[in-house]
Amino acid sequence: MSEPQGAEAVVLVGGKGTRLRPLTLSAPKPMLPTAGVPFLTHLLSRIREAGITHVVLGTSYKAEVFQEHFGDGSGLGLELEYVVEDEPLDTAGAIRNVAHKLREPDVMVFNGDILSGVDLRGVLTTHRQARADVTLHLVKVDDPRRFGCVPTDEDGRVTAFLEKTENPPTDQINAGCYVFRREVVEAIPQGRPVSVERETFPGLLAAGARLQGHVDASYWLDLGTPAAFVKGSADLVRGIAPSAALAEGTGEALVLAGASVDEGATLSGGTTVGAGCTVAGGAVVEGSVLFDGAVVGEGARVERSVLGANALVQAGAVVSDAVIGDGAVIGARCELRHGARVWPGVVLPEAGVRFSTDV
Ligand code: GTP
Numbered sequence: 244m245s246e247p248q249g250a251e252a253v254v255l256v257g258g259k260g261t262r263l264r265p266l267t268l269s270a271p272k273p274m275l276p277t278a279g280v281p282f283l284t285h286l287l288s289r290i291r292e293a294g295i296t297h298v299v300l301g302t303s304y305k306a307e308v309f310q311e312h313f314g315d316g317s318g319l320g321l322e323l324e325y326v327v328e329d330e331p332l333d334t335a336g337a338i339r340n341v342a343h344k345l346r347e348p349d350v351m352v353f354n355g356d357i358l359s360g361v362d363l364r365g366v367l368t369t370h371r372q373a374r375a376d377v378t379l380h381l382v383k384v385d386d387p388r389r390f391g392c393v394p395t396d397e398d399g400r401v402t403a404f405l406e407k408t409e410n411p412p413t414d415q416i417n418a419g420c421y422v423f424r425r426e427v428v429e430a431i432p433q434g435r436p437v438s439v440e441r442e443t444f445p446g447l448l449a450a451g452a453r454l455q456g457h458v459d460a461s462y463w464l465d466l467g468t469p470a471a472f473v474k475g476s477a478d479l480v481r482g483i484a485p486s487a488a489l490a491e492g493t494g495e496a497l498v499l500a501g502a503s504v505d506e507g508a509t510l511s512g513g514t515t516v517g518a519g520c521t522v523a524g525g526a527v528v529e530g531s532v533l534f535d536g537a538v539v540g541e542g543a544r545v546e547r548s549v550l551g552a553n554a555l556v557q558a559g560a561v562v563s564d565a566v567i568g569d570g571a572v573i574g575a576r577c578e579l580r581h582g583a584r585v586w587p588g589v590v591l592p593e594a595g596v597r598f599s600t601d602v
Contacts, residue, residue: 247367250422251347252295254286255337256355257303257328262468265568265586266549271305273355274312275472276534278479278515279499280488281312282466283355284319285479288487291320293363295351299344301337303328332436335443338423339431350428354419358475360462360485361420370422373399375455376447377427380420383460390416391440393456401454404445415458419465427452469566469582473547477513477530496528499535508539512547523558540575551587 260272267275273283290298298321300309306327316323326341338352349370351363361380370378379401381393392411394402405411417440427447431437448454462484466475478484480497496510499517504510505524512530516522520533525542533539537550540558548562551569556562560573563580567573568587576594579585583598 247294247364249347250295250349250351250367251297251299251345252290252351252353253299253301253338253341253345254283254290254353254355255301255334256283256309257301257306257331257337258356259304259331260356260467263472263566265584266469266472266551266566268587269552269569271308272466274305274308276515276517277466277472277476277532278486278489278493279497279517282358282475283309283313284488285358285486286353286355287313287316287319287321287323289363289485290351290353292487293367295363296320297322297324297347299324299326299341300355301326301328301341303331303337330436332434333438335431335437335439336435338428338439339433339437342425342428342431345425345428348425350423350425352421352423354465356466357419358462358464358466358479358484359418359420361418361457361459362461363420365459366420366457367422369399369455369457373453373455375422376424376452377444378422378455378457379444380418381415381456381458382418382463383414383458384416384463385414387411387414387416393417395456395458399456399458401444401448401456404440404448415456418463469549469584470547470564473530473532473549476515476532480513480515483513517552534569557593 256273260267274281392405394413464475466472480493496514501518502516502520504522507524508522508526514528514531516533517535519536522539523541526539528545530547531545532549534552536553538555542559543556544561546563548565550567553570554567555572557575559576561578565579565583567585570588571585572590574591574593578597
């Protein structure tokens, strides 16, 4: 397939990822390992697969970590550039802040924490056919009440940006992927925080700009919360979520090199076992993400949870819908459920905690 001419990409990766704490205390959200690689690798690979090679990362929180890992991008077939914000500029402010690096007429902009199967070339085609100022990927969701929604008219033109409501008039929501004409980027106010959803898009609409919707119902997940993060990772491992960075149909579990899994352990539901992890006999690990060096003791149970790097879940403990920080120790026979989060390095004594929410 030919490369799309005249397009480049910006990925916003500067958020603090507060909803994913404590995991985001040590790494920015887009760098958290999902299905064995930093989450951002999946998105960058899809951008490359669509034929776009020039990508600018808008960074702020833990900015240096991205360049240390991806360098000039050549490992992924990309030309990667980085622009650091001294103070976080919010989404549109971050887009404006990279304008001096842009050189093509059409700029695809991505939130760096979205896992999506949208046809990126299709979004670009919609933008060009409509001669739009901005095109937004709008995804149809089952329960639009949880999101602000974005209705369109019969020509696909955006008619409003509506806040969350109990009776949304459409099931289309902003999917966090846009195409901007470069002049529109240059018109965003410079040097102060600006939000695309709250300021730029409503302002453009009020000014009569052409905002086009590209509506689809492909796979879509915002990985902002622990529950979404484990689901996204499991969907990647099971081949449900699209990625150009993984072998097809990986299966029920992905065990990375250097991990040791006892043959009496059960791994299922798209679990990832990171490098250097140990899973002992009789342990059950389902739909979970084990960062490098995590240890699951004999007979322990880990469900829909994240174990941070070198975290230790001792024999017979239960960790369910929980996030365990780097190096934390969950004592034998403790039970942690229902969104519990354990901060890095915390040591819970044997049988010391049951059903806690935050430790
Ligand atoms: P929460 O704190 O958990 O809400 O996460 P977040 O900080 O990542 O915010 P949110 O999920 O709303 O951000 C959406 C996308 O925009 C993510 O990819 C963020 O990395 C990115 N983002 C948010 N704020 C900024 C910012 O000030 N600068 C840059 N460069 N990116 C941002």
